[in-house]
Amino acid sequence: MSTPALALPPVAPEFDGVRLREFEDRDLPMVLDLATDPYVPLIGTLPAAADREQALAYLGRQHDKLVSGAGYSFCAADTGTDEALGQAGLWLSMLPLGRATAGYCVAPRSRGRGVAGRALTALTRFAWTVPGLWRVELYIEPWNAASARTADAAGYQREGLLRSHQEIGGRRVDMLLYAAIRPD
Numbered sequence: 001m002s003t004p005a006l007a008l009p010p011v012a013p014e015f016d017g018v019r020l021r022e023f024e025d026r027d028l029p030m031v032l033d034l035a036t037d038p039y040v041p042l043i044g045t046l047p048a049a050a051d052r053e054q055a056l057a058y059l060g061r062q063h064d065k066l067v068s069g070a071g072y073s074f075c076a077a078d079t080g081t082d083e084a085l086g087q088a089g090l091w092l093s094m095l096p097l098g099r100a101t102a103g104y105c106v107a108p109r110s111r112g113r114g115v116a117g118r119a120l121t122a123l124t125r126f127a128w129t130v131p132g133l134w135r136v137e138l139y140i141e142p143w144n145a146a147s148a149r150t151a152d153a154a155g156y157q158r159e160g161l162l163r164s165h166q167e168i169g170g171r172r173v174d175m176l177l178y179a180a181i182r183p184d
């Protein structure tokens with residue numbers, strides 16, 4: 001059975017200066033900056049030190065996720081300037097069970113000012129508009145203090161440590177499980 005295509009929300013979700021909108025080719029410089037991060041290529045499909053072609057292909061794949069029904073991959077942009085700052089994704093393969101996972105990254109040049117927490121807050125509020133979604137999960141490596149603080153800032157609760165949960169960068173790693181549940 002194929003998954004139905006998703007539609008972007010009619011009003012772009014936003015919170016405190018960060019708007020979640022569709023990716024556009026003009027976001028290429030942000031994607032090239034993201035690809036200089038040593039960790040981002042290990043947890044997604046953006047090649048390390050991506051060139052222009054590879055970054056454009058990455059942008060195309062973000063649109064494909066909507067078409068395939070895999071989830072929403074938003075560009076996190078500044079509400080004032082519309083400059084791309086990072087990415088925030090809501091992944092829906094477990095939606096039939098009422099669950100989703102979220103992921104985020106901020107371009108190195110835009111870090112250090114809480115962008116991810118604001119993007120995750122906007123993403124989570126948007127998540128509660130998805131019918132049948134009750135729980136959003138985050139998987140965070142224990143060393144990743146900035147990501148754990150991001151989860152805290154967006155109201156997620158730490159639920160435990162999942163030992164040897166998955167492979168990242170060629171080795172098995174533990175993951176902290178954080179989750180938010182649909183407010184009453």
Ligand SMILES: CC(C)(COP(=O)(O)OP(=O)(O)OC[C@H]1O[C@@H](n2cnc3c(N)ncnc32)[C@H](O)[C@@H]1OP(=O)(O)O)[C@@H](O)C(=O)NCCC(=O)NCCS
Nearest residue numbers: 104105106111112113114115116117139140145146147149
């Ligand atoms: C994780 C990430 C998205 C955070 O981006 P950001 O919004 O720029 O985060 P900030 O630098 O503003 O930091 C957020 C919080 O973490 C804290 N923090 C940042 N680096 C830290 C560190 N090395 N140790 C402890 N705390 C740290 C900040 O002080 C801030 O805390 P506050 O909320 O109390 O002010 C970004 O570092 C990133 O893209 N990393 C690579 C991809 C990644 O790890 N994604 C998440 C996968 S689970």
